[in-house]
Amino acid sequence: MTRPSPQPTLGDLLDGLRVVSIPMRVRFRGVEHREAALIQGPAGWGEFAPFLEYEPAEASRWLAAAIEAAFVGWPEARRPTVPVNATVPAVSAAEVAPIVARFDGCTTAKVKVAEPGQSLADDLARVAATREVLGASGRIRIDANGGWSVADAVDAVSALSRHGLEYVEQPCASVEELRDVRMALARKGIDVSVAADESVRKAEDPIRVARLGAADLVIVKVAPLGGVARALEIVQDCGLPAVVSSALDTSVGIAAGVALAAALPDLPHACGLGTVSLLGGDVTRDSLRPRGGVLPIGSVDVDDALVEQWAAPAERVAWWRERVAAAHALLR
Template identity: 60%
Template structure:
């Protein structure tokens, strides 16, 4: 059910939204929201992604806007706070933007400084999070594949002393993660691992399970071509699932909550509270955590906000070319 390109371009609004703090190396988030017959969808692959990878994100936006999302099993989804790679002194202010959240995901292994310096900063940040959440709070870290196997073992041994729910994507490949998991277990270091970046295609979760590379699978709607495909991935992996976002607007987050609400089991808080990282949004009622959770339901873009945060003509033209490139991939059957 791929709409004609002319319909997609007519339905598209390109926005540029400021972030409250630098996150993933950026201070602004560009995105496209699509208004279709079933509601609103989002297309916002990161700028470095090529057409083949980005086409899956377009498929997810088309699904939400043209086909609609599945019926929910629950009406609210517990979410985690997200702590960027900030100095430890900034942690209380960051966590204050996530009221009621008893789980925090802390970014570690930020590129730039030498490993030892980064690890000392990471440890201080994680300790600060633990101090705010208290002993009953759940703390998880996300390395975004930033460590080698030896670095992951050293870092997780140190960070594990603070008490971790799990460590997300410590290394780039599933083979490396499997080695880290085996060696942590042999050393008696109880840090479960979660696979994120290494779960992007339908066959990936089967490899995660077969290699015994992770204890948890992190699933995101857009990179997996939409909620329907993500539900298939979640069912195939045979592991606990955490639904996460990709720094989405509230329109994209609504698809994430739809996925989380449709899962048979949801044992962990989800990484869907990231609208708190945006200084502006496309919805007049942004999906922000209340008592540590998000409501489940559709999100509507506000036309006044779309106009206020409209990208400049050059960026708008760039995104429209990107939509055309991704539409061609989907039309040829090479994406989705």
């Protein structure tokens, strides 16, 4: 691993800070425009883009990850490319095929389910359409973002499993509920693994899911966990297979996710790092979109003209500068 640099000052981070606002192709997680602050340092570019509702304490981990990328660097890669999955938002069944088509060569798809205001029938239609697009050999995983109760999760997974599921991601909100869902599925003979996402990246104790036997695998995201090095430690401590995912990043943030996936000792599943395909623009001419179902490792060349094209309004730049300052004050 690259030798750590001294902690940058707030001035180091704010000098040359660039803020972009990029439209989404499809509304995702309630987001229609993705805002991100880009930080340049001696090691390259880092991305600071916690979702707008996150408080400074949680956002400080995202800043630590951006500092690692810009001022420290990443561990050595174990593989030259990383397989990735397509991501299907909570859209109608008719919209599935054109969305999957944006993810060149991907044979795995993650489908959003349990969307507020939608029904299990909507989820069934979306997953069935995804199966039709991928064919019998494709892999489908579903993500409920903690939206179900234990009973609803067991009923929903039982119904959706007819289409063949690789795993269900965060079916319920709490670690105890994940454990209960996992046990209930096993008792019913439903062979669908349980993956923990929010119960890892938003937890004070991310190893708890492993101690309680609440998950078969973990979903890890670089920014919410504080960087590539910290995420590697968490995966090692959990002792479970890991899938690296993104958080609606530009290619700068995606590059950090690819670095994590490339550094993992084992990578048995495709990773959720193809989400630049959901954005209506990017900050580089060579976007990290999947080609042949994989992404290459490496740094990103940020294009000044694109940053200017997607530049956020002055008041939003001021807001992000204040947010960087608040998060920086809480860095350990």
